[in-house]
Amino acid sequence: xxxxxxxxxxxxxxxxxxxxxxxALGLAVVFAALIAIAPTGLAQQPVPVQPQPSxxxxxxxxGIVQAxxxxxxxxxxxxxxxxxxxxAQAEAARRMDAVVAKLKAxxxxxxxxxxVSFNVTPQYDQRGDxxxxxxxxxxxxxxxxxxxxxxxxxxxxxDDAVAAGATRIFGISxxxxxxxxxxxxxxxxxxxxxxxxxxxxARDAGVSLGRPTSIDEADTGGxxxxxxxxxxxxxxxxxxxxxxxxxxxxxxxxxVIWSIQ
Numbered sequence: 001x002x003x004x005x006x007x008x009x010x011x012x013x014x015x016x017x018x019x020x021x022x023x024a025l026g027l028a029v030v031f032a033a034l035i036a037i038a039p040t041g042l043a044q045q046p047v048p049v050q051p052q053p054s055x056x057x058x059x060x061x062x063g064i065v066q067a068x069x070x071x072x073x074x075x076x077x078x079x080x081x082x083x084x085x086x087x088a089q090a091e092a093a094r095r096m097d098a099v100v101a102k103l104k105a106x107x108x109x110x111x112x113x114x115x116v117s118f119n120v121t122p123q124y125d126q127r128g129d130x131x132x133x134x135x136x137x138x139x140x141x142x143x144x145x146x147x148x149x150x151x152x153x154x155x156x157x158x159d160d161a162v163a164a165g166a167t168r169i170f171g172i173s174x175x176x177x178x179x180x181x182x183x184x185x186x187x188x189x190x191x192x193x194x195x196x197x198x199x200x201x202a203r204d205a206g207v208s209l210g211r212p213t214s215i216d217e218a219d220t221g222g223x224x225x226x227x228x229x230x231x232x233x234x235x236x237x238x239x240x241x242x243x244x245x246x247x248x249x250x251x252x253x254x255x256v257i258w259s260i261q
Contacts, residue, residue, distance in 0.1 A: 056213060057201050057258045061194025063186035065250045069174035072151050072245065075116060076161055076169045077143035081123065088140040089120070095165030096142045102164040103146060106157055112147035143170065149177075155241040174245045186252035187217070194256045202260070210259030217254045 078095035082088035100113060119141045124133035148157060151174070158169060176182060202209040 056260050057198050057209065059194050059197040059201065059256060059258075061190040061192070061197065061254045061256065063189030063191075063193060063252045063254075065182045065186045065189070067176050067178075067182055067248045067250070069176055069245045069248050070149060070151060071175045071177055072148045072154050073173045073175070074146045074148070074154075074158070074169065075143055075171050076146065076158075076166045077117075077141060078165055079139065079141045079167045081137055081139050083137040085120065085138040085140075088138045092140040092142050095167070096144070098164040099161050099166045100144070102160050103157070106153075106160055107150065108146055108148060108157075114145055115142070116145045117141065117143045141168070143168070151245050154243040154245075158241050158243070172243070174248065176248055179250070182248070182250045183252065186250045187254070190217075190252045190254045191256070194254055198256065198258050202258075208261040210261040212256050213259050214257040215254060216256075217252065 076099070078092045078099070080088050080092040080095065082091065103113060104110070119139075121139040121141070123136045123139055125136045126133050128134060146157075148154060150157070154172070161169070198209055
């Protein structure tokens, strides 16, 4: 038989178990470390913060300023069709040269005339085989934008343009040369209107109005453009074309939140 080694003992008979003791202590240390680390890891996770609702007195103020327009912008030009592209281009160029010359003769400066579009569009006949359309010709369109400070004389100016060869007047818009000043006035009115509303609400609620904590602004302005359509072969009208510029309406709204004291 193979004899097992007898464990060593101290003189007082206590069994020496140092290796097993170290193993037990190591496991205890690891376990304690895991317990200590686990809460720390959880604590590092960000906690979502719910947004707090706006508190205080919230009102919307409006400011409206009306003014007479003193600037007009007109988009006009020539629209020509021909079986030959060269002929269509030549006719459109001839018409636009005459229109621009007439506009300058009426007092429009070179810097107030600019080309906004030039288009060449093939025109096809779809009445036969839809898979084999037949080319009928070409549509050439040349459009310019004209800026005029003579709002009262806008009707005669359009008549002269049509008589000179313009076949399309796409739209008219009006504005003022002091739009920024008008917007500032509307903004002042909007803030005053909002302040009056907030003061009334605070007075009715029996509280004191504090400082504004939030201000949001939105502004719009102008008038609906006048739109005209001129027949390509129409002759110059006998009477002057009536144009009513109306009024510019510049509107600004502000949303203001005041704190409550």
